[in-house]
Amino acid sequence: GTSSKLLEETNIEDADFFIATTGNDEANLLSCIIVRKYDVETIVARVSNPEHEEAFKEVGIDKVISPEISAARDLAQFVMNPRASKITTLGEGNAEIVEMTITNNKVIGKRFKEVSPTKDYIIIATYQNGKLVIPQPENVINPGEKVSILVKGGTMKKVSKDLEK
Incomplete structure (x- = not known):
């Protein structure tokens, strides 16, 4: 070249x-x-x-x-929140889509519209019987519900605190 x-x-x-x-x-x-x-x-x-x-x-x-920088970023993400798995990064790293399981009792039993969207994240999917479902505002969050979330860059720690124990 x-x-x-x-x-x-x-x-x-x-x-x-x-x-x-x-x-x-x-x-x-x-x-x-x-x-x-x-x-x-x-x-x-x-x-x-x-x-x-x-x-x-x-x-x-x-x-x-830079594969090295990407790998370091992914490793840092895993260390900071080992229970969330990253699906993809959007833009220039300004946001990412992650999957996690909702375990915070303060959120369980609430309607999706009471929890999402916020200025830091939006729950974009949930999984019922292994199938992806777009959560509707009136749907109730169940214990241990697995969700996909669009998270604004730099807010993952806060999102994890909001949705997990």
């Missing part, structure tokens, strides 16, 4: 995406800079060293991905 000739041989000018995923930040950065002159619509790069992320963004790379 650091050779213009090789990129042209692979018809880079027809590409909609270019993704640089080597383990070498310098090679990824150089290849992305070279690819920019071919008007590729979206350029994505892997960065190993978090200190290099800003340099990637400064040269106009559309999306910078």
